[in-house]
Amino acid sequence: MQTAAEKIEVFEEQGVNALASATDERFKVKDLSGAEWCLKKISRAKVRYEEIKAYVESEKAKLDAFLADAKEQFDGDKGYFESLLMPYAREQLEGQKKKKSIKLPSGTIGFKAMPAEIKKDDEALKAFVKESAPEFIETKETVKWGEFKKTLTAVDGRFITADGEIVDGVTFEEKPDVFYSKIN
Numbered sequence: 001m002q003t004a005a006e007k008i009e010v011f012e013e014q015g016v017n018a019l020a021s022a023t024d025e026r027f028k029v030k031d032l033s034g035a036e037w038c039l040k041k042i043s044r045a046k047v048r049y050e051e052i053k054a055y056v057e058s059e060k061a062k063l064d065a066f067l068a069d070a071k072e073q074f075d076g077d078k079g080y081f082e083s084l085l086m087p088y089a090r091e092q093l094e095g096q097k098k099k100k101s102i103k104l105p106s107g108t109i110g111f112k113a114m115p116a117e118i119k120k121d122d123e124a125l126k127a128f129v130k131e132s133a134p135e136f137i138e139t140k141e142t143v144k145w146g147e148f149k150k151t152l153t154a155v156d157g158r159f160i161t162a163d164g165e166i167v168d169g170v171t172f173e174e175k176p177d178v179f180y181s182k183i184n
Helices: 004-022 032-093 122-132 145-149
Strands: 101-104 107-110 153-155 158-160 166-171
Touching: 032 101, 032 107
Parallel strands: none
Antiparallel strands: 101 107, 153 158, 158 166
């Protein structure tokens, strides 16, 4: 049978999964030293994760820049060739009332109607509508939950007002504490 020190050595050499499958007994934290060892292993794993994350971010930045360059090139090429096609399409569609596009073997060219751009000054519009057509003004009612909650008492999954009245429409469920580890 292995000693705790030998188990730790095997654990460090082969990793958690290898140790769990190689022995019937799992490593157990039995003292401050074992707990500290686990935190150091978590710290090392976090450092490795941060290194990988930084590498991926730097590569992602390079790829994003490459993609942006390709998009810029595409937009320039597309704009150039569309500027060549536009006069041709205009000439071919001239005098046609309904037809707005031309089908070609590799695609379609044409013109599409665009909606008018509406620019609103919300404050001026709101003032006008309040005066002229108030039925189109919307008023929202909301509960100031943070403030209201301070006046309540929580009992058995329900909230109760200072007058002893049970508050409808809201319940709560106690949750168990969640374990965490924090590396310094």
